[in-house]
Amino acid sequence: MTQAPRAITIVGASLAGLNAAEALRREGFDGPVTLIGAESHLPYDRPPLSKQVLAGDWEPERAALTDPEELEEDGIESRLGVRATALDLNTRQLTLHTGETVEFDGLVIATGARCRTMPGTEGISGVHVLRSLDDCLALRADFEAMPQRVVVVGAGFIGAEVAATARGRGLDVTMVEALPTPLSRVLGDAMGEVCAEVHRDHGVDLRTAVGVEHIAGDGRVERVTLSDGSTIDADVVVVGIGVIPNTEWLDGSGLEVDDGVVCDASCLAADRVTAAGDVARWPNELFGETMRVEHWDNAAQQGAHAARCLLDAAVGPFTPVPWFWSDQYDRKIQLAGRVRGDDEVRVVTGSVEERRFAAIYGRAGRITGVLGFNRPRHVMRYRALIEQRASFDEALAAEF
Amino acid sequence: MRIVVDFDLCESNAVCMQIAPDIFEVRDDDFLYILNETPGEGDRSRVEECVQRCPKQAISIAED
Numbered sequence: 001m002t003q004a005p006r007a008i009t010i011v012g013a014s015l016a017g018l019n020a021a022e023a024l025r026r027e028g029f030d031g032p033v034t035l036i037g038a039e040s041h042l043p044y045d046r047p048p049l050s051k052q053v054l055a056g057d058w059e060p061e062r063a064a065l066t067d068p069e070e071l072e073e074d075g076i077e078s079r080l081g082v083r084a085t086a087l088d089l090n091t092r093q094l095t096l097h098t099g100e101t102v103e104f105d106g107l108v109i110a111t112g113a114r115c116r117t118m119p120g121t122e123g124i125s126g127v128h129v130l131r132s133l134d135d136c137l138a139l140r141a142d143f144e145a146m147p148q149r150v151v152v153v154g155a156g157f158i159g160a161e162v163a164a165t166a167r168g169r170g171l172d173v174t175m176v177e178a179l180p181t182p183l184s185r186v187l188g189d190a191m192g193e194v195c196a197e198v199h200r201d202h203g204v205d206l207r208t209a210v211g212v213e214h215i216a217g218d219g220r221v222e223r224v225t226l227s228d229g230s231t232i233d234a235d236v237v238v239v240g241i242g243v244i245p246n247t248e249w250l251d252g253s254g255l256e257v258d259d260g261v262v263c264d265a266s267c268l269a270a271d272r273v274t275a276a277g278d279v280a281r282w283p284n285e286l287f288g289e290t291m292r293v294e295h296w297d298n299a300a301q302q303g304a305h306a307a308r309c310l311l312d313a314a315v316g317p318f319t320p321v322p323w324f325w326s327d328q329y330d331r332k333i334q335l336a337g338r339v340r341g342d343d344e345v346r347v348v349t350g351s352v353e354e355r356r357f358a359a360i361y362g363r364a365g366r367i368t369g370v371l372g373f374n375r376p377r378h379v380m381r382y383r384a385l386i387e388q389r390a391s392f393d394e395a396l397a398a399e400f
Numbered sequence: 401m402r403i404v405v406d407f408d409l410c411e412s413n414a415v416c417m418q419i420a421p422d423i424f425e426v427r428d429d430d431f432l433y434i435l436n437e438t439p440g441e442g443d444r445s446r447v448e449e450c451v452q453r454c455p456k457q458a459i460s461i462a463e464d
Binding site: 047065296297300301304325327332334374376377379380381383384 | 411412413414415417418425426427428430452453455457
């Protein structure tokens with residue numbers, strides 16, 4: 001077995017990367033730790049970018065996850081605004097976009113993901129994606145100009161939060177979703193429909209089962225043409241159609257890449273190289289399934305696990321129950337587990353009509369997930385049952 | 401060890417409650433209640449896990 005690294009470099013200075021760095025220090029690692037980030041900002045928290053910061057309730061500083069003093073105290077060196085462009089495992093060197101090469105011993109890959117974009121919209125202002133703080137501030141500035149209509153493309157969780165925040169600002173919103181029911185692949189038709197109703201109740205013009213054909217404008221966006229031939233006048237368009245893991249810089253490195261950096265069950269990708277967060281794909285033994293998870297909680301926990309894995313080869317498998325929350329209007333939606341659209345679903349507490357309930361999902365006799373609308377307590381209780389591999393019947397019989 | 405929760409930050413995600421249900425409880429009113437503000441040293445590692453995993457970084461430990 002190889003020894004623990006003398007120095008550890010972390011590529012990616014967001015939640016997973018920062019948590020890796022902090023975990024190294026918590027575990028007593030006293031060698032050099034370097035955090036390399038492509039953005040010029042110190043690590044910040046992304047969830048507020050579609051909510052409080054976008055709403056104008058928070059200034060961006062409040063989303064900071066750390067500050068220079070804290071990093072210095074922990075002995076974490078940060079190199080910001082530099083992008084890693086290549087990795088050589090033989091010489092154990094990184095190449096940066098500046099052309100500089102950096103030697104490493106231990107490495108955590110936490111380069112995250114980037115938004116998918118709509119082809120042909122590059123030169124049109126007013127067409128946004130939302131991932132980074134800079135994305136958020138650009139969209140916020142457009143919201144502050146009080147546009148006549150905001151079109152949100154994609155009714156996934158990011159689109160839904162942007163729509164909710166825009167409505168909160170009093171803006172008219174049309175949300176376009178290609179599926180007949182939003183989120184049906186994730187939550188099933190019935191629960192997806194509940195999410196759709198929440199938006200309609202808050203005045204969103206929700207168009208489903210229709211794609212976006214074309215986004216047009218002379219310099220500035222003017223209209224969106226849908227696949228049924230209809231058009232929507234728009235001053236602002238927000239595209240929320242998923243993300244792509246940032247792995248191109250690993251081409252030729254010898255690491256296996258398949259919609260993410262392929263790791264073993266403990267998050268190890270190669271000798272003294274681990275991966276964490278949105279960019280990592282690993283077999284989660286709790287579910288017997290290889291997954292790549294794009295949630296806040298996963299980035300934080302996997303970052304810490306990937307760090308521990310570098311220090312101790314016997315750290316064991318990373319087996320979380322994926323969990324996330326989404327705040328929309330006055331609802332806190334939480335989902336824990338690994339749910340498929342065709343799982344059996346049962347409401348176990350509360351009332352769907354009042355939008356205050358928990359529903360559990362089951363497949364092959366086992367509980368696979370729990371969805372809560374303003375039911376955090378129940379979500380966490382059922383999450384524990386998922387962790388214990390409880391049967392669906394046991395979960396149905398449980399009382400919390 | 402004394403547990404301090406910044407209730408302006410807390411969003412009742414109930415992560416702490418899953419880790420330490422004997423110390424933190426989110427009730428049906430969706431608010432977080434601290435059941436034991438001054439747990440013993442034996443609970444330190446669990447409380448530290450709550451501090452670290454809180455999505456809003458709303459929990460801290462005061463040593464007084």
